[in-house]
Amino acid sequence: MIDLTQHLKILLASTFSLYLKTQFFHWNVEGEEFIQLHEFFKNQYEELWSSVDDIAEKIRSLDSYSPGSLGRYLELSLVTDQTKIPNSRMMITILHDDHIIVKNQLNTCISLCEEFNQQGVLNFLAQRMEIHEKHIWMLRSLIKK
Numbered sequence: 657m658i659d660l661t662q663h664l665k666i667l668l669a670s671t672f673s674l675y676l677k678t679q680f681f682h683w684n685v686e687g688e689e690f691i692q693l694h695e696f697f698k699n700q701y702e703e704l705w706s707s708v709d710d711i712a713e714k715i716r717s718l719d720s721y722s723p724g725s726l727g728r729y730l731e732l733s734l735v736t737d738q739t740k741i742p743n744s745r746m747m748i749t750i751l752h753d754d755h756i757i758v759k760n761q762l763n764t765c766i767s768l769c770e771e772f773n774q775q776g777v778l779n780f781l782a783q784r785m786e787i788h789e790k791h792i793w794m795l796r797s798l799i800k801k
Contacts, residue, residue: 660768661720667761668711669732674754675704677738681747693744700791714777734761752795759788
C-alpha cells in the first residue's frame with residue numbers, strides 16, 4: 657500500500673505543478689489567439705485546481721499524509737517547473753506533453769489500486785483519466801495546423 661500512496665503523492669505534486677504552469681500560461685499568453693487561449697487555459701487550470709484537494713484527500717483516506725509544500729512538490733513532481741514564457745504554440749505543446757505525463761502517472765496509480773483492491777480510489781482515478789484524456793485531445797487539436 658505504501659507504493660500506492662507514494663504514487664498518489666507524485667500524482668498530487670504533478671497535478672499541482674501542471675495547475676500552476678497552466679495558470680502561468682493563462683496570465684502570459686499573447687498573440688492572435690489571446691482571447692481563446694486565455695479562456696481555454698483558465699478552464700483547464702480551474703479544473704486542475706479543483707482536483708488537487710480531492711487527490712490529497714484520497715491520500716489521507718489511505719492513512720498517509722499529503723504533501724503540501726512547494727519544496728516537496730518540486731521533489732515529487734514529474735511535471736517540470738516553467739520559468740520562461742514561451743510563445744502560445746509552445747505553451748500548447750508543453751501542456752499537451754505534461755497532461756500525458758500526468759495520464760501516465762494515473763495509469764501507474766490505477767494499476768496499484770487494482771493490485772491493492774482499492775475500488776473507491778480506482779473509480780476516482782478513472783474519472784481523472786477521462787478528464788486528462790479530454791485535455792490531451794483538445795490540446796492536440798490546437799497543435800495541428
